[in-house]
Amino acid sequence: MTAYDPNNIFAKILRGELPCHKVYEDEHVFAFLDIMPRVTGHTLVIPKAPSRNILDIAPDDFAHVARGAKTIALAAMKAFNADGISVHQFSEAAGGQVVFHLHMHVLPRHDGVAMLPAASRKEDDKVLQENAAKLIAALKS
Incomplete structure (x- = not known):
């Protein structure tokens, strides 16, 4: 397996x-909105520990x-009045992982x-700001 690259985009974030x-x-973790969301409120949760994927994380x-x-x-259920939640995790390129x-x-x-479809459109920054505010408010309630 390839080694963790400390210069990947999420490490830079x-x-x-x-x-x-x-x-x-x-x-231990950091969560932020995906700039190319597949649905409204699409959020990424990442470890602060340097881990390439599920195959090498402690x-x-x-x-x-x-x-x-x-x-x-x-x-997200509260913030976006959702009917359900999907949670995805992809490991290695063959498993669909793009950012390592x-x-x-x-x-x-x-x-x-x-x-x-994945990476099909970049969301407007104002919309991302509004969605982040909704999630932050829901986290506090």
Whole structure:
């Protein structure tokens, strides 16, 4: 397996070198909106520990990511009046992984509304700001 690359885009976001729409952070995980969302409120939850994917992450670090994904899922249900949640995690290119820093996609879902194809359109920054505010408010309630 290929080694973790500390210059991947998510590592740069964690270091504050690239901007993002952060919605949640604790000592172990960081969550932010996907700029090319497949659904409204599409959020990424990543570990602060340098991990390429599920194949190399320490079990305790993965548990923190899973807990973070649940926290975001509960808030997203409220924030976006969702009917359900999809959680995706892809490992290695053959498994669909594009950015090689472990991440879980949390996708609020609505009955009868299909997801957009992956990386099909970049969302307007104002919309991302509004969605981040909704999630942050739901996390506080």
